Amino acid sequence: MAVTAKFSDECDIVATLTPKPGKLDRVVELLTNLTSVVEKNEPGVQSFHLYKDFDAAVGNEQLVLVEKYADKGAYDFHDTTPEFKAMHERFRKEELLACNITIKSVKPLVGFER
DSSP: OOOOOOGGGOEEEEEEEOBOTTOHHHHHHHHHHHHHHHHHHOTTEEEEEEEEEEETTTTEEEEEEEEEESSHHHHHHHHTSHHHHHHHHHHHHTTOBSSOOEEEEEOOOSOOOO
């Protein structure tokens, strides 16, 4: 799918995943594999970074995925790839997550990149 982007069309996503206790490494493994596929096959994905955090409120480590897409079309394409669907199926079948993934579409207000 060819995606033509304009700056105003960028789509930034922040997804938060809470692995069940003892499942963090498996979730990171699946996301690492997906990241490689996305980098090679989805030119509309401008950045894709995974971070780890400890959330005292839930008493568990969380993963935060920060994604930047050229436009909404690139995000929609990503959301329907076989690899993306397979990863989510693994999350379900292996019962890896403590709760549903939280996904937020955000717009930058101030900041910079080097």
